[in-house]
Amino acid sequence: MSLAINVEHLTKQYENQTVISDLTIQINVGEVIVFQGPSGVGKSTFLRCLTYLEPFQKGCIQVGNLELRPNMDIRKEKLVIQSVREQIGFVFQFFNLFPHLTVLENLMLAPQVVLNEERQKAMEYGIDLLKRVNLEHKAMSYTGTLSGGQKQRIAIARALAMRPKVMLFDEPTSSLDPEMKEEIAEVIANFAKDGLTILIVTHEPAFVERIATRVVKFGPQGAILSDQKKSKWNLWSNS
Ligand SMILES: Nc1ncnc2c1ncn2[C@@H]1O[C@H](COP(=O)(O)OP(=O)(O)O)[C@@H](O)[C@H]1O
Ligand SMILES: [Mg+2]
Structure with missing residues (x-):
């Protein structure tokens, strides 16, 4: 197994x-x-x-072959920090979508600006991702017209448009209604099957039962109280 992230x-x-305080954890691809x-307790x-x-x-935190160290100079070491951010997608509790752009434009922006992807390629991949989150029909809608669950699925697709190796989710369903929690769990489960490395802060039982291959419990100051591996079989059952 190779390491995706090494925190020491x-x-x-x-x-x-x-x-x-003194948190050490290894996260495998x-x-x-x-x-x-x-x-x-410091999860976020x-x-x-x-x-x-x-x-x-x-x-220190190693992400692939990149290394984050204490008190880095954000200007001088911009390249390292940017490279880390390109490898790690982040989805928050609230969706932070661009309201003045359509759904598809939301997905196409960063790949073109940050990765210099061609417009056509960014569009094709954007549509591909919209299909995978079952929102292809919303491509030309503005994000303000979407439900919370739809917004969150777009936020997930937008993060994935950058082709990250790792995805972080911070309480991705805590602002959603129960039935929308299920649809988000479903979408994340489908991407998990593709072998993406995924870290999720959540108390939603569906995530633990159906998606997690490992459950880590934090106590005060990020102390690891338990760290339990689960059978990967969970990924494939009940779906
Ligand atoms: N930007 C900040 N400035 C000062 N204190 C903060 C900031 N963000 C979080 N904290 C504090 O750090 C602690 C951990 O917060 P957080 O990581 O958000 O915990 P969790 O996500 O586990 O609820 C809390 O006591 C919180 O008040
Ligand atoms: Mg938090």
């Missing part, structure tokens, strides 16, 4: 408060890990450190 002795403080734990902060949306004070 990560310590993160906000001013005087230590939010993550293709794992689908659900992170759980009470509010405030942990995900944000992985893409250097938050700098940290100690330890």
Whole structure:
């Protein structure tokens, strides 16, 4: 098994408060890990450190052959940080879609601007992703007209348009109605089957039961209270 992300002795403080203390965890390619734990133990902060949306004070994070270190100079080391962000897609609780763009344009923007993809190619891949989240018929709609579950499926497709190796989900269904939670779980399960490495912060039982290959429970300051591997069989059953 090869490592997707290697976190060693990560310590993160906000001013005087230590939010993550000496966290070490290895994440293998293709794992689908659900992170759980009470509010405030640093789950979101942990995900944000992985893409250097938050700098940290100690330890190191390796993403493929790239390395994030404490207190990096964001301007001088822009290339490393950008490369990490290109490899890791991030989907948040709220969708952060661009309201002035159509659904398809939302998916085409970053690949063209960041990856210099040709418009035609970005469009084809965008449509392909829309099919996979069952929203091809919404390609020309503005995002304001979509339901919460549809917005979240677009947010997932948009992150995937950048062809990331790893996807992070921070409570992706907590602002959705129960039936929409199911459809998001379904969409993520389908991408999980393709071997994408996926980290999800959620308390939704459907994710643990159907998608997770590993469940990690955080206690205060990002302490790992339990780390349980599950049979990958779960991915293929009940779907
Ligand atoms: N930008 C910030 N500035 C200062 N403190 C923060 C910031 N973000 C989070 N915190 C604090 O860090 C702790 C962990 O937060 P968070 O990572 O959001 O936890 P979780 O996602 O597990 O609920 C909390 O005490 C929170 O108040
Ligand atoms: Mg959180």
